[in-house]
Amino acid sequence: MSTAAGQLSDLGRTRVQPARASAQQSRWSHMLYVAPFLCLYAALLVYPLFAGFWLSLHKADLFGGRRFVGFENFTRLSNDQVFLGAVGNTFYFIVLTVPALAIIGLGLALALNRQTRTAAVLRGVFFSSSVLSVTIVTLLWKVVFAPEGGFLANLLEAFGRPPIAFLSSAELALPAIAITTIWWCIGLPMMLFLAALQQVPRELYEAAALDNAGRWKTLWHVTLPSIRRTFALVLIIEVVLQFQLFGQAYLMTQGGPNNASRPMVLFLFEVGFTRWDVGYAVAAGQILFGFIAIAAFAQYLVARRKEAF
Template sequence: MASTRAPAPALPRRWRTRYRDAFAGYAFLAPFLAVYALFLLYPFGLGLWMSLHDWEIVGDYREYIGWLNYEELWDDPYFWEALKRTLQFAAMTVPAATVLGFVLALALNRPGRIHGVLRAIFFASSIFSVTVVTLVWTMVLNPNQGLVANGLRAVGLEPIAFLTHQEWAMPALVVTSLWWTAGFPMALFLAGLQQIPPEVYEAARLDNASRWAVLWRITLPALKRTILLVLVLETVMHLQVFGQPLLMTRGGPSNSTRPLVQLIYETGFRDWRSGYASSMSLVLFVLMFFVALLQLRLSRREN
């Protein structure tokens, strides 16, 4: 007599719904995960693997050397000088960009067509390419017929060759970067200001609070997270500075404006030492990673 097996019990409805929702969620995530793995995870893993090799960008010479690239990096004065210039540039640019963006946001956080046009004008500079920005500012800073040179002559002063002067080249790059990037923090601060309830300001006016009191007691505390976000994003962005010094000063004069990314580019594509350049890139990544971790830690502490 043939035995008959009892049919498997059907899953409860709530479990079927949960599995269906999970499958739908992963299906929607799949395109992003594929792009993320292809363009971020794979290049990062390849860069880490290359940093452990004597890897030439041309040819098939790839010899595993372990941590020798990092040991060479530790004793490389050009690397430390480039890292110093990068940190110097970020230290000059990040606070100035944050303050400038905040001041612009305070000044333009008003209704009206004029303020809307001004917001668009200030933000428009951030959408230009680095080639356009550096071309404009190279002409502005030209010591012969540039706008700044003509202004100095008009007041009886001698023009300065900013981009070839060792003391003025870095400040010139900072001013160029501020003009280019100030619109982005301004937009973030505008978004933060518009989240503050107007009733709070109305209550402060009824209490005859001064503008400074409103700024220090209401506006700045309400923008703590926005300020932290702007500082982290600006730091990460300016630690990767490359186009401005490459196109305006070529890293000169006397390597006084050569940042770390330019040194990575020259090592990898001029000297064909891709493994050594990858080790520099990993150091820069770790630096930016710790900046992001600091932002996350401070945000959790604030919560």
């Protein structure tokens, strides 16, 4: 009996060892599949990240001149009123656009979540603005906001009101850019909400109907709780996107009047490619990256807390 047991034990060991070797070989083969992506990721993202931070510690220009200055660029940024104004404009723009994109996108998704031809056509119409280039969008809306012969100017004159120079007003320039951005970007949140609404179990709506719940009660107690994760995801995605405001402000107002519509990306673009102060521009870019990284980390936390949503 003991001899037989020993033979079985030896047989088990001989089977386990090849299995372990096969598993180890499988891991290395998986790493070979992932290796091209990891190399590309390191070359295009990881290395530029650290190289950019190192460059932000230098006084540098586009012609290769470089002198180490430590955190002097960040100190200058903390005292630069134009940069601080650009940071304030960027956050103000996010406040103007992100809630509107989320609420309007949800409203459109609720209205167009129908299996009809009309709803399908309207979904395509509302999403079509998202495929336009920023140049076309800004040209179109500059015509709308033009104080002479523009759509809004003619509308105001029809009601006996004087035209308003939206893009030349320090108070109205950034809201005008926000309206343009909302019209341009509404397609993405609408489609995300539509996808989420189509995943809500029909049994929940049937149970709400049996309880004689009205539309508002069904919305608050069934629909919104079921798509909370998508709502949070839309908010975070739009925050990350709107932090990168550049084309609309550059093409519509050039950051004016009096820096009233200059965002952070336009600031670092002008500093780097107009003043050629590359180290200073990269330092501003590092601060912008920090803001975006915080938003991305919030998205990671939301994704991990699946059970809370």
